[in-house]
Amino acid sequence: MTTPLVEMEGISKSFHGVEVLRDVGFTLYAGEVHALLGENGAGKSTLMKILSGIYRKDRGVIRIRGAIQEIDSPRRAAELGIAVIHQELDLVPTLTVAENIFLGREPRRRRRVGLDRGRMLREAREMLELLGMDLDPALPVERLSMAEQQMVEIARALLRKSEILILDEPTAALTEREIDHLFRVLRRLKQSGTGMVYISHRMEEIFRLSDRITVLRDGRVVATMRTEEATFEALIRQMVGRPLEMRYPKKSVAPGPxxxxxxxxxxxxxxxxxxxxxxxxxxxxxxxxxxxxxxxxxxxxxxxxxxxxxxxxxxxxxxxxxxxxxxxxxxxxxxxxxxxxxxxxxxxxxxxxxxxxxxxxxxxxxxxxxxxxxxxxxxxxxxxxxxxxxxxxxxxxxxxxxxxxxxxxxxxxxxxxxxxxxxxxxxxxxxxxxxxxxxxxxxxxxxxxxxxxxxxxxxxxxxxxxxxxxxxxxxxxxxxxxxxxxxxxxxxxxxxx
Amino acid sequence: MKAFILERLRRSGPLLGLIVLSVALALTTPHFLTVNNILNVLRQVSINALIALGMTFVILTGGIDLSVGSMLALSGALAAGMIHGGVPAALAVALALFAGAAMGAANGVLVARGRLAPFIVTLATMTVYRGLTLVYTDGRPITGLGDAFGVIGRGYLFDLPLPVLWLGLGFAGSYLLLNSTVFGRHVYAVGGNEEAALHSGVATDRIKIWVYTISGLTAAAGGIILTSRLNSAQPTAGMGYELDAIAAVVLGGTSLSGGRGTLGGTLVGALIIGVLNNGLNLLNVSSFYQQVVKGAVILLAVLLDRSKAGR
CATH class of the missing domain: 3.40.50.300 (P-loop containing nucleotide triphosphate hydrolases)
Structure with missing residues (x-):
């Protein structure tokens, strides 16, 4: 088997004496979508914040492409090719699409003074076309829809050659059609070898997209399985620790006047x-x-x-x-x-x-x-x-x-x-x-x-x-x-x- | 539990600072810890503290009021002018307070209904109200205001200087208003999250108009006390007072972005500034250095507050 992109072993983390992660293991391979499931407070976000350098682990080891790494800042995570697509988008609303994509690594003209705007626009457009987006890179980001903004974030991750993408509830604000498009993009990234951690509350999406699923409950890994082996009911049971009879309780009331x-x-x-x-x-x-x-x-x-x-x-x-x-x-x-x-x-x-x-x-x-x-x-x-x-x-x-x-x-x-x-x-x-x-x-x-x-x-x-x-x-x-x-x-x- | 203790510490931080400062001064100068000197400090801070109380309401909603110094001057000049023209002192005081409230309300209407930035609105009215003061006084002090009016700023109740009594009453009133009324809760809600307050049915515009009105009222009270104490209304009175008031509020731990802070903190903040001024005088520090020290203390306080709030 090939070396995983990410290997997390024995990760523990406490806040103010409360243990939120205990001895968690998680691996991600190139070209894989690995879904992370769990109720709010199960520890998904904390685990991913440790991987992206926002929090520091108390114990455990992280290997990236086989080498042990101390990820002590978001900057270090970015250097290792880890990018996070947040629920709350991290874009500067008043800057243009191209400016956002290139933020922090703007191409410069000779002698390092002055932006190479032409090149920025051109490369941004190419990047967006690669994602199947017909978007004017000179448009300010605040004029875009949520879905379009998300694509800008993905484009930014691509520019930085990020091979490890963490997607935290990426579809929360998207419509069905936009979700379809996002998934097409994600599948294409997968083929090119990007590994993705996918966090979502929507089961349907996890079944549609993921290769493997890890379920967290109360800061521990309950199970890791291949998606084709998972069933809806079993996952719910593992997440909540009890069976959930019906998804939508039937109500019995006849509408009045x-x-x-x-x-x-x-x-x-x-x-x-x-x-x-x-x-x-x-x-x-x-x-x-x-x-x-x-x-x-x-x-x-x-x-x-x-x-x-x-x-x-x-x-x-x-x-x-x-x-x-x-x-x-x-x-x-x-x-x-x-x-x-x-x-x-x-x-x-x-x-x-x-x-x-x-x-x-x-x-x-x-x-x-x-x-x-x-x-x-x-x-x-x-x-x-x-x-x-x-x-x-x-x-x-x-x-x-x-x-x-x-x-x-x-x-x-x-x-x-x-x-x-x-x-x-x-x-x-x-x-x-x-x-x-x-x-x-x-x-x-x-x-x-x-x-x-x-x-x-x-x-x-x-x-x-x-x-x-x-x-x-x-x-x-x-x-x-x-x-x-x-x-x-x-x-x-x-x-x- | 730990979070609770930390929160307590954060809240009492300004008070601890005041105590440390006072102990240090009591040990280094023989004159600091005397009844006379303490009453003196209290009288000196009373005007700034009163203005800062009104400013606290404004800052709690996420606003700012730069026009307090000018409202103070215009209210004081109006009171003096009326007394000069034969209006009884009590009526003149009442009308001057009303004028202050009206100036504040005008600020509030511009901020709330005009959807303008408080900084800009009050920067503009600071100049307008100052200009009106100069027009009204013709740029000259109004003097000779009589004994009845003079009592407000120079009188005593037993050994207590009256300005301190006015501050006590102002504090009690504003404390009740902020902590025991629906209005007070709405002030915190508007500052904490205006959008959520609106979605909860809070009349956010009305709350904003009221906080600026309160600020106008406390500024006018300060103007009347100052005019009475000096026995004259100076057209340039109160210049720069907005900065001392804002400093007191910030030293007291109130967040400039709104929603968090207390009136007790503001009072402590005003006292820190007063004790600092007094102590530096007692220690014979030159007034040039005093400004440097004051600014440094404000920075230090804000930095401490920040480091405690973050994690």
């Missing part, structure tokens, strides 16, 4: 003539490509977009939404797409965050009732089983799934009439996903009308009573649960009939 009725809603430049209704106890799934106007629809119904034309009625009464306060007063709740940017004040406690929309109800003439605050926060922590169950804990230190529960908990002190969730399970582990579905069903049973936006089609099909599809700001399809198939919804998402 119409709760939210939207007619001819328009937001200039973003939404055109949108009409739909959601009933009490119904889950309406909203599908669409990135940029189709899904988030804008939710934002408009939460008073965050200037609505021009159309009517919104809640329980038969017309409402006007100019500020989130108007929406909240009317009984509309919104769990936004980006929980760190829009959902949480990361430095504040679980209590402060979960109570933020409710404070005025807990106060008299603006004066807070401290004792009641804590009691209310503890009730919500128990109800949603937020872990750790400590109201004073800064939300920054919680796992993704528990952070998401805090965002949802903000809206449950008074049962909302309408709950809108934008990508509620993105970046959330399997166990927490399941809890999120249970919470949605429980609310539906209480008569809440739920509007769920998701890029995860199986989730959308599994959870929704009906599906509304948007394409370029217009409704391009409506499906009932029985009509909705993955193919039909995807065609509508792409704008087809």
């Amino acid at each position: 119409e709760r939210l009725v939207v007619e001819h809603l328009s937001v200039p430049g973003k939404l055109h003539d949108i009409s739909f209704a959601v009933r009490r106890g119904e889950i309406l799934g909203v599908a669409g490509l990135v940029g189709a106007g899904r988030s804008e629809l939710a934002r408009a119904l939460f008073g965050l977009e200037p609505v021009r034309g159309g009517t919104i009625r809640l329980d038969g009464r017309p409402i006007v939404l100019r500020h989130p306060r108007d929406a909240i007063r009317a009984g509309i709740a919104f769990v936004p797409e980006d929980r760190k940017r829009q959902g949480l004040v990361l430095d504040r406690s679980v209590q402060d965050n979960v109570l933020l929309p409710t404070l005025s109800r807990l106060s008299r003439w603006g004066w807070l009732a401290r004792g009641r605050e804590r009691a209310e926060a503890e009730t919500m922590i128990a109800r949603l089983s937020i872990r750790p169950p400590d109201p004073a804990r800064a939300v920054r230190t919680l796992s993704g799934g528990n952070q998401q529960k805090v965002v949802v908990g903000k809206w449950l002190f008074q049962t909302p009439k309408v709950l809108m969730l934008d990508e509620p399970t993105r970046g959330v582990d399997v166990g927490a996903k399941r809890e999120m579905y249970e919470i949605m069903h429980a609310l539906a049973r209480e008569g809440v009308a739920i509007l769920m936006i998701s890029s995860d089609l199986p989730e959308l099909l599994g959870m929704s009573d009906r599906i509304l599809v948007l394409h370029e700001g217009r409704v391009s399809g409506r499906f009932t649960r029985s009509e909705a198939t993955q193919e039909a919804v995807m065609i509508a998402m792409a704008g087809g009939a």
Whole structure:
């Protein structure tokens, strides 16, 4: 057998006395995609941060191409040909595509003064063509879509002749079509001998792409196997340490009368003539490509977009939404797409965050009732089983799934009439996903009308009573649960009939 | 538990600094640790500390208020002008406070509704308010303000200088406002993550307008005390005060990016500056060197804070 690109042996790491990795072994061969699976907090990111020089291991050995290496900085990792494609992209938004690709190693003219712009643009274009991207390298990166930005990052890794690529949730913000393209690129890289570590919560992708799978749980390797030998159920069992009966719990509630009725809603430049209704106890799934106007629809119904034309009625009464306060007063709740940017004040406690929309109800003439605050926060922590169950804990230190529960908990002190969730399970582990579905069903049973936006089609099909599809700001399809198939919804998402 | 202790240490860092500084001065100079000198220090810091309290609200939302020195001057001049024109002292004080609040509110409206950078807005209004002061006073001091008004800055309650009492009241009021009201929570939320606050239904614009209004109010209070103590309103009063106030806030451990900080810290920060000035005077250090030392202390404090916050 050939020498592996990466060999990690007996890796252990502790933070503040808490062991997050114990005796972990991991190998990566040239031309291999090795998936790393595990719930949030299982140690995947820590292991990869050790490989990419962000953290230092406490014990263990790392060999790169057979030679023992101390990877003590990201710079050292880059010299060894290790590149990370992050969840959060590391690009400078105001610089152009070419400038980003060449950042830190710009080609210079003679005598090392002055950039060779012509060469930069030319080589960047070649690099992008190699990736199958038809992209103007002179465009500033901030004008690109997430998928395009990711390709720029990959191009940058290629330029640096990185043979070891770490992809951390690369598809989290991509649409199906963009994912297909990304996978084509990754397969081509594989053929040319690049080794890739692939971290994702989406099982389908792991089965489609990977050669081997390593499952981590609580900082230890539970199993490493060839992908063709793995089954979905076995992997889930290994990840969570217990069997998970059904992926999408079946709910048993018949939708009631119409709760939210939207007619001819328009937001200039973003939404055109949108009409739909959601009933009490119904889950309406909203599908669409990135940029189709899904988030804008939710934002408009939460008073965050200037609505021009159309009517919104809640329980038969017309409402006007100019500020989130108007929406909240009317009984509309919104769990936004980006929980760190829009959902949480990361430095504040679980209590402060979960109570933020409710404070005025807990106060008299603006004066807070401290004792009641804590009691209310503890009730919500128990109800949603937020872990750790400590109201004073800064939300920054919680796992993704528990952070998401805090965002949802903000809206449950008074049962909302309408709950809108934008990508509620993105970046959330399997166990927490399941809890999120249970919470949605429980609310539906209480008569809440739920509007769920998701890029995860199986989730959308599994959870929704009906599906509304948007394409370029217009409704391009409506499906009932029985009509909705993955193919039909995807065609509508792409704008087809 | 360890994290808890570290957090405690980080929070009490400024206080430890103040204690170390005071002990050092008590050991090196015979005059530092006397009742008279301590009251003297407290009186000297009262104006800067008051302004810094208002500044803390602004900085907690992630903003900055460079116009405090000019608001101080204009409010003081208005109070003096009204008293000169025969308005009773109490009414003149009330109106001057109101004027300060109105100037602050104008800053707030420009920042919140105009979506302008606080630095730019208050840099501009710093000049505008200073200019208005010069116009109003015709560039000359307003003097002869009478005894009733003079009490505010020069009077005593038993042995306590009144400016210290005003600072105490200002601190108590702002402490309650920041820590016991919905408004206070919203201030922290806006500074910690404005987007998330908006998504939670917080009226972020209104919160911003209010914090600048508070800053205007505390600046006006400082202006009235200063004018009373000097028995005259100087058109150039308060120049550079914004920097001392910002220094006090930062020394007190409040983050300039917003969302983190306390009023207690600010008070300690103002005291550190005051004790430092006083001690350097007692030690006969030239005023040129005093500036160097003050700047170095600020840098040192921020560096210590940074090293403790990171890991």
